[in-house]
Amino acid sequence: MAKTYDCLFKLLLIGDSGVGKTSILFRFSEDAFNISFISTIGIDFKIRTIDLDGKKVKLQIWDTAGQERFRTITTAYYRGSMGIMLVYDVTNEKSFENIKNWIRNIEENASADVEKMILGNKCDLDSQRQVSKERGEQLAIEYQIKFVETSAKDSLNVEYAFYTLARDIKAKMEKKQKEASNPSGGRSGVHKPTLNDARKPVTWLSRCSVL
Amino acid sequence: MNATIQEIEGIDDYWGPAFRSVYEGEGHEAFVQQLDDRIKQHDKEIEKLCNFHYQGFIDSIRELLQVRSHAEELHAEISNVDANVKETTEALCIRADELIRARRVELNIAATIEKMELCLPLLTTYSKLKSQVEAKRYYPALKTLEQLEHVLLPRVGPYKWCAQISSDIPRLRQAIRDASMADLRDFLENIRRLSPQVGAMALKQTQDMMGRSLANIISKKDKSQGLTASDGPQCPHELVDFSPLHRCLHIHTVLGAKNDFIQYYRSQRRQQARLVLIPSSGNLHDSIQGIRNYLHAVLGFFILEEHLLTAGAGLVSKDWLLDTWGMSVTKVASTLRTNTSLVTDPNLMLKIKDQIMLFINTLKCYGLPTDPLPLLLQEMAEHYTEVLMQRWVGVFRDILDNGSFLPIEVQNQEEYDSVMDKFPYDGEELETQPFPRKFPFSSLVTSVYVQVKEFIYAWLMYSAGLGLGGERRAGAARHSASLLLSRSFAGCLSALFRRPLPLVQLVQIIVDTQYLEDATVCLYEFISNITGSELVTTQAAGSMFQAARDDAEQQICDKLEKKVDEFLDLENYDWLLVEPIGQASSFVTDMLSYLSGVLTSLEQLPERARVAAVRAATNRIATRLRALLLDPAVKQISSGALYQLDLDVIQCEQFAAGEPVPGLREGELLEHFASLRQLLDLITGWDWSSYLHDVGIDGGKYTLVTPKDAATLLEKLKEAEQKSSVFSVLKKNERDRRKLLDTVLKQLKQLQNQDS
Numbered sequence: 001m002a003k004t005y006d007c008l009f010k011l012l013l014i015g016d017s018g019v020g021k022t023s024i025l026f027r028f029s030e031d032a033f034n035i036s037f038i039s040t041i042g043i044d045f046k047i048r049t050i051d052l053d054g055k056k057v058k059l060q061i062w063d064t065a066g067q068e069r070f071r072t073i074t075t076a077y078y079r080g081s082m083g084i085m086l087v088y089d090v091t092n093e094k095s096f097e098n099i100k101n102w103i104r105n106i107e108e109n110a111s112a113d114v115e116k117m118i119l120g121n122k123c124d125l126d127s128q129r130q131v132s133k134e135r136g137e138q139l140a141i142e143y144q145i146k147f148v149e150t151s152a153k154d155s156l157n158v159e160y161a162f163y164t165l166a167r168d169i170k171a172k173m174e175k176k177q178k179e180a181s182n183p184s185g186g187r188s189g190v191h192k193p194t195l196n197d198a199r200k201p202v203t204w205l206s207r208c209s210v211l
Numbered sequence: 212m213n214a215t216i217q218e219i220e221g222i223d224d225y226w227g228p229a230f231r232s233v234y235e236g237e238g239h240e241a242f243v244q245q246l247d248d249r250i251k252q253h254d255k256e257i258e259k260l261c262n263f264h265y266q267g268f269i270d271s272i273r274e275l276l277q278v279r280s281h282a283e284e285l286h287a288e289i290s291n292v293d294a295n296v297k298e299t300t301e302a303l304c305i306r307a308d309e310l311i312r313a314r315r316v317e318l319n320i321a322a323t324i325e326k327m328e329l330c331l332p333l334l335t336t337y338s339k340l341k342s343q344v345e346a347k348r349y350y351p352a353l354k355t356l357e358q359l360e361h362v363l364l365p366r367v368g369p370y371k372w373c374a375q376i377s378s379d380i381p382r383l384r385q386a387i388r389d390a391s392m393a394d395l396r397d398f399l400e401n402i403r404r405l406s407p408q409v410g411a412m413a414l415k416q417t418q419d420m421m422g423r424s425l426a427n428i429i430s431k432k433d434k435s436q437g438l439t440a441s442d443g444p445q446c447p448h449e450l451v452d453f454s455p456l457h458r459c460l461h462i463h464t465v466l467g468a469k470n471d472f473i474q475y476y477r478s479q480r481r482q483q484a485r486l487v488l489i490p491s492s493g494n495l496h497d498s499i500q501g502i503r504n505y506l507h508a509v510l511g512f513f514i515l516e517e518h519l520l521t522a523g524a525g526l527v528s529k530d531w532l533l534d535t536w537g538m539s540v541t542k543v544a545s546t547l548r549t550n551t552s553l554v555t556d557p558n559l560m561l562k563i564k565d566q567i568m569l570f571i572n573t574l575k576c577y578g579l580p581t582d583p584l585p586l587l588l589q590e591m592a593e594h595y596t597e598v599l600m601q602r603w604v605g606v607f608r609d610i611l612d613n614g615s616f617l618p619i620e621v622q623n624q625e626e627y628d629s630v631m632d633k634f635p636y637d638g639e640e641l642e643t644q645p646f647p648r649k650f651p652f653s654s655l656v657t658s659v660y661v662q663v664k665e666f667i668y669a670w671l672m673y674s675a676g677l678g679l680g681g682e683r684r685a686g687a688a689r690h691s692a693s694l695l696l697s698r699s700f701a702g703c704l705s706a707l708f709r710r711p712l713p714l715v716q717l718v719q720i721i722v723d724t725q726y727l728e729d730a731t732v733c734l735y736e737f738i739s740n741i742t743g744s745e746l747v748t749t750q751a752a753g754s755m756f757q758a759a760r761d762d763a764e765q766q767i768c769d770k771l772e773k774k775v776d777e778f779l780d781l782e783n784y785d786w787l788l789v790e791p792i793g794q795a796s797s798f799v800t801d802m803l804s805y806l807s808g809v810l811t812s813l814e815q816l817p818e819r820a821r822v823a824a825v826r827a828a829t830n831r832i833a834t835r836l837r838a839l840l841l842d843p844a845v846k847q848i849s850s851g852a853l854y855q856l857d858l859d860v861i862q863c864e865q866f867a868a869g870e871p872v873p874g875l876r877e878g879e880l881l882e883h884f885a886s887l888r889q890l891l892d893l894i895t896g897w898d899w900s901s902y903l904h905d906v907g908i909d910g911g912k913y914t915l916v917t918p919k920d921a922a923t924l925l926e927k928l929k930e931a932e933q934k935s936s937v938f939s940v941l942k943k944n945e946r947d948r949r950k951l952l953d954t955v956l957k958q959l960k961q962l963q964n965q966d967s
Binding site: 004008039040041042043044045047058060073076080 | 615617713714715716774777780781783797801804805808809812
């Protein structure tokens with residue numbers, strides 16, 4: 001049976017409440033923007049298929065609640081993620097400062113080789129800006145993470161951000177695949193994953209290797 | 212011979228015979244002789260005579276000569292005298308002539324003066340007439356004209372100018388008539404201009420009168436004591452000077468055209484009425500001023516007519532007035548109806564209604580029937596309700612658009628109290644909890660509740676002063692309020708559901724509608740309180756939003772199913788899998804954990820809805836998995852793949868068996884998987900003998916597996932096995948298995964044929 005896609009990447013959006021995670025996702029999945037704010041409860045996801053170097057890549061993007069009270073629910077989703085978008089609001093200093101905490105969260109909960117990206121959202125609201133682009137860059141360089149400023153409202157850099165993250169994941173995956181096909185690569189191979197490791201990207205990697 | 216001479220002498224003439232005899236005789240000589248003798252004789256006699264008289268003759272001549280000289284003297288003398296006389300009398304004659312002339316002039320003058328004296332009154336009257344006409348005092352002018360015509364003119368002789376004046380009279384009369392008509396037209400124009408003011412004043416008076424209370428009057432009296440009474444007109448009709456009209460009527464009465472005049476007046480006024488009835492400003496629904504002006508004009512018109520009716524003079528008859536009014540009031544009502552039906556501003560509607568009420572009351576004061584107008588007010592009430600609803604649809608839409616649909620959380624007593632003030636919530640339990648306290652409903656409930664109250668206030672504003680009883684008002688208010696909720700608000704909700712809303716928000720909306728429904732009783736209480744009527748609780752508020760809730764629940768189910776579909780679209784089975792990986796597929800575990808997360812967040816949902824949601828989700832999973840297995844696009848399925856799927860189904864079954872929500876029948880969710888489970892059990896257990904034995908028998912182990920489905924799956928399995936063993940030599944037990952497989956397939960095909 002012909003598959004409708006070649007790869008599945010699971011991405012995660014995290015960041016403080018109200019920085020625009022849902023809006024970014026809404027912009028990416030529906031190409032629309034809703035001015036009213038409805039805070040996300042628990043967790044939700046959207047799926048969009050993109051074309052990456054001739055490969056159909058399905059992105060399952062998990063949108064998490066920024067609010068503290070949902071933290072336990074959301075952290076459970078870190079583990080399965082292959083890419084994480086860290087979102088802050090350029091008009092909100094606090095949300096920027098909290099990026100460091102979010103990164104710590106990732107280090108504690110996500111798999112080590114997860115791809116990350118920092119998004120400074122709401123860059124259309126220049127008059128209310130509290131965090132300069134340079135500070136965003138600075139932070140990103142500090143953590144060796146890619147950075148881009150976005151506007152879900154004006155549809156600025158949203159596509160770019162997701163494509164970039166997806167491309168990075170794909171590159172990393174192909175690199176691993178090469179190592180795996182090379183016997184000296186050392187890893188025991190994709191066909192026999194351990195039971196506890198079921199959700200690791202490795203499983204998905206195996207799917208891709210079939211094609 | 213002598214004889215003949217004698218004869219000749221004797222006869223003076225007729226001497227013929229004598230001469231004849233002479234002639235015929237012979238004696239001619241003799242005769243001549245005789246004649247000579249005779250002549251000598253006569254000559255002698257003459258001589259004698261002359262001698263005798265000679266002296267006397269000479270004396271006479273002498274005397275005559277003397278006389279001649281005397282006569283000459285006398286002649287001279289007389290000539291002289293005559294000249295003298297002539298000389299002296301000449302001057303006299305001239306004077307006499309002059310005198311005669313002067314006398315004649317004198318006589319003439321006297322005669323003229325006499326005549327002139329006769330003419331003078333005529334002329335003064337005529338000039339009076341002229342000046343009267345000029346001063347537009349037409350009535351006296353007419354009287355003067357009369358006098359002129361019938362008294363003065365006949366008295367004066369037939370002068371040319373008199374004739375002119377007499378010929379002028381009809382012209383003047385016509386002119387007066389025309390002028391008075393012009394006056395009337397001026398008057399008509401004037402009252403057309405003034406009648407809105409008259410109407411306005413009358414309405415104002417009615418308003419004052421209606422607002423009259425003892426306290427009011429006293430306070431007014433106190434105020435007016437200091438001030439002198441206003442010297443403006445006291446009655447509306449005093450604004451208008453009717454004298455031109457009355458004058459005109461008099462004039463026409465004098466002219467003997469009273470009836471014509473009345474007819475003319477009435478037809479003119481009727482035409483005016485028609486004009487008044489067409490709103491001047493085109494669109495009355497733009498502003499209250501348009502309506503006000505219109506009603507003022509209409510009212511003013513009829514107040515003036517009514518005044519003329521009471522003032523007598525027969526210009527306006529009761530029948531005519533009522534007839535005209537009857538025609539007009541229908542027109543007024545229809546004009547108002549068309550115009551108000553376009554109004555979309557409730558405030559304007561209220562103002563219009565007040566204006567019409569005032570209009571009606573004023574009409575009553577003037578004894579004019581109000582008839583189609585109260586009906587119009589009722590119709591407008593319906594329209595007003597519609598307009599209000601429209602407006603509140605906007606309000607609700609705003610609330611819904613900006614709603615967070617999250618439970619209200621209050622940080623302190625103040626906030627708590629403000630919520631409790633807005634919405635009747637029995638918060639005994641909440642009262643004891645520490646802050647922050649959390650209400651079960653979202654701000655949607657309080658906002659909508661407050662807005663419905665606002666609506667009721669606004670609605671009741673219209674019925675105020677309509678003279679409806681409290682009970683009727685309350686009943687209608689209840690009806691409108693519940694209509695507002697069940698139609699407008701529910702409509703907004705349905706529209707909201709068309710938007711992709713997050714699940715939890717949907718849930719909150721369902722919860723909120725429940726609270727709103729429960730609060731309708733309080734709304735009725737509120738209505739009873741402000742209308743002062745008894746509380747009516749018979750009307751069941753119950754399922755006002757059931758449709759909306761059903762909508763929301765359906766939406767939740769749809770959403771869950773959609774999410775399930777999204778997960779299942781991620782399915783990536785390797786249908787030729789040799790060996791199962793020993794654990795459930797990742798999309799299944801993701802899905803089940805997602806579902807249990809969602810279901811816990813549905814806690815607040817009524818049990819019925821949660822059960823429906825979980826049923827929908829599980830049913831979807833089962834259907835999709837089963838379809839996957841039987842998908843014609845999948846040509847072969849290895850037993851490894853089959854076991855993998857079985858493992859996934861087991862995961863799902865565990866989820867279903869774990870009672871993810873309360874209120875389910877024992878094992879109810881598992882039923883959705885039953886047919887899939889039987890199919891899987893049949894294939895994996897290779898239990899064909901039981902299946903074929905039990906076919907068609909109720910209560911069998913595999914009753915839900917149709918021979919067709921069983922055959923389809925078996926074919927796929929066979930395909931996969933054939934593929935995997937193309938190059939290997941079949942072992943004995945494998946050959947047996949293949950044989951059995953073929954037999955079973957044959958049997959199944961047979962069964963299928965029987966069925967069809």
